[in-house]
Amino acid sequence: MISVVIPVHNAAACLGRCLGALKTSTYQDFECVVVDDGSTDDSAALAAASGARVIPTGGQRGPAYARNRGVEACNGEIILFVDADVMVQPGTLTQAAKAFEENPALDALIGSYDEDPAEPNFLSQYKNLMHCFVHQRGKRRASTFWTGCGAIRRCVFEKFGGFDEAYVRPSIEDIELGARLVRAGRTIELEPTLMVKHLKRWTLSGLLTSDIRDRAIPWTVLMLRERNIPNDLNVQSSQRISVALTYLALMLAPFCWPAAAVSLLIAIALNHRFYRFLARKRGWWFAIRGVPLHLVYFLYSGASFVVGCVKALKA
16 A cells, blocks of 8 residues: 655645546545645635545644644655645556566655646746756766655655654755665665646745755755765756855955856856756757856855855754
8 A cells, every 4th residue: 555645834726636637547545635734725625525445643843743743644655745836647656566566675755846847937847847857867876865756665754764854844844854764774765757837936035045044054954964975866067066066156256257157157057058958858948047046046056055065063
């Protein structure tokens, strides 16, 4: 049996589509546990009406706490974590079950967002396509775990104590669990064909808050604590070089703009595969508009790394 665990906090707008997608699954031996993390909307009632088992947390405690309570209530041998704003494909559960059945040494499995984000606005398309691109080109022997669509053997999850409940916001609780698994020599695989649809509508303020406060800064602290910066996903060496080149261009601009331009052009060239990917999916005008946003991403990623280093030194 697969137990699908979905934490939810005021996500009635998308939870119905999430649960509806699960009902189209070709894999029948599964249960759905929705953990209501202090919602004040109709999330819990919607989940119950869909046939899911609803577990209340008694207040907003964060997704790490909610997922842990969900696992405690599960019966399955495999736990599949899905976010409330994610739609699985009909074959997602079948694919996950097959992966664990065929590889007894597999401890955890992660997938990626698909190439067709639900929200049509530019920022949502860009952000979700960027995530898709990064995961589609990540190493198959993964260096992290991911709860957007991530499965793990229940016995392994319990042995490692589940998610760190000190993360009271949606943050890097999945990455932190992955770090513990990797340190212990456990096997996490990234399967690029295990794709799900993201329903989230991104705003600029939401993106910056998520990327900087909830992801980049705590992830930096974690990597320094683990003494391991993996050459994978969005912290691979080409991304680190791109950050350095973008900051070099910023410093050179007041004194020698041709040199600054060259630095930016090198950074853009390093990421040409991403821009070509955007062009293939949404056209060249979309890709061109994505370039300055990507450069801004490098700027705040670099600043976040510095802040994370300072926090790590103070810890």
